[in-house]
Amino acid sequence: MATASSADGSVNASADSEQPKRKSKRRKTSHLKLVPESKDMREAVRAKCQAICDQVDKSRPMTKDEMEVEVRKILEELELPEGYLGWTMVMFASEFWREQVAAVPPNRRLFLLPHCLKHAEGCPADYDQFGLDCKTCGACSIADFRGMAEDMGYRVLVAEGSPIVHKIIVSGYVDAIVGVACLNVLEKAIDKILLAGIPCMAVPLLSDDCRNTAVDEDWVNEMIQIEYDDSAPQTRTYLHLMRASMDLFEPDELERIIPRMRGEQRLSDVDGNGLGEIDPIALTEAVAYDFLSKGGKHSRPFITLATYDALTGGQATLRDGAKTIEYWSDSVKRCAMSIETFHKASLVHDDIEDDDPFRYGEETVHNRYGIPTAINIGDYMIGMGYRFVSTEAATLGADVTADILDVLAEAHTKLSEGQGAELLWRDALDKQLKPIDALKVYALKTSPAFEAAMLSGIRLAQPIGEYREPVKQFARNLGVAFQILNDLLDWQGDDFNKMAAGGDVLGGRPTVLHALALEALPETKQTELLDLCREDHPATPAARIERVKHLYEEANVFTMALKLVDKHQARAEAIADEIQPEDLRRLMYFLIDSILERPEEQLQQLIPAIIEAPDSESA
């Protein structure tokens, strides 16, 4: 794989510019999910996929677009209709990854089964936190599949959905996934799992009825019994980098890389919140370390580490990438941790400003310690974040350290400006807002962290040079699209953090949804919307939310907002299209897909026509 960055940081546009470019699209797919009716036909398609996958380059994961090109050729050759596209894509992906799955020992594979395979009428099984707890009554094939897989050492899960699978695999529990699922579930999972380079195979269900479903059982048996063989070719994967980003914040690793200055006692060692048990001077540090080790996706340190890797040969994306990362200096890791520390500090302050009671499923810092102490803990973490970089001048060089500090300081300043604008709007009596002003706030609040994470990774590898402007524009569009998507998802609530749907309205956030509604509604309804935003409005919160949602629907803002997501995503993709080297470009595509992941089911509740939405190009 070419790595064409130059020593001075210029963007080399010549080395591998023939690589395929991305086409942003969101399109109707319901007509592409037919299952070939006869077993003979299914066998023929699978054999063709096998034959082609034996020949393709497996050094990097194929994107969905690249696979679709191959799959369309197969369907054309076999004179089969386009309706089988989704099913054939799953077959093709499975054959592409077959050798990689074989290279993972069975006890490091996850076998995923859907509960809709169960005998719906008489199944005695209950559900627990790990999914369906099959009682092996023998009335359906789940017990047999499960028994066979467990005998071989597999971890087995009877559950639905890609989020849980993604979490399990990133946490380091398993290294490959084999499964059975309907085409709807597989379609959602395929982009994320494939692009991340996670070895996976699947046998699609023969229907998507969600009840008493069936599957080609001999294929499932065959898939489970794939023998361990580690001679497979290497395929690039982001898995090691994702895991490394999470591991940096595991309590032991956190303290190894960044030893405490004040005391040894962890908050987790004492009952309660540590007051009276931990030395008051050490308590601020203890709370900060505790909060740093708490949840989150760790996407910012991932971006820094992955960018650094992309510009230094991409070794961390190879099969033994975990070893590569182990050998990286702690200075590189501290820089990646710095950006997460700023993020966590901003969350402590955000929670105060929004008076949120829960974060990561636990009480927020200010709820436990009071507002003044929480402000101070956030401030302490900002100091920590700068220290993580400033102490590395001896190993990284004074110029590198200064450049990274500069990047971080700029992001910090912009974020505060965006947050400031938001708070001032929230406290103002005039709730007028133009879409462009809402988007400006988003660009300040959300984008700088992505920009700083990438630029830090670049600077660790080489001078930033000509990367600065494209990375800035890429981050701007990515951040804005991400924030609009968040606004849409706010209408679905957040059970984990016990937040109700429509929290942005009650919290007085200046969202682009509000701005779009004000632009589209007739004057009387604009006045009504502005009135509903008043904190002292006499209606109950639930009634206010319901009425605002109704007005938003009338103004068609959910659909308009989703089109804005498409537009900014397309712009980010266009910038990534021009980036060299290929490793960095591929990372940017991955960031777009993973950060802008669209939970279609949730969005569909909000915008029923989403699945039938036209291509974004024509929108």
Ligand code: SF4
């Ligand atoms: S075998 Fe398991 S999943 Fe199937 S019907 Fe019996 S208890 Fe339910």
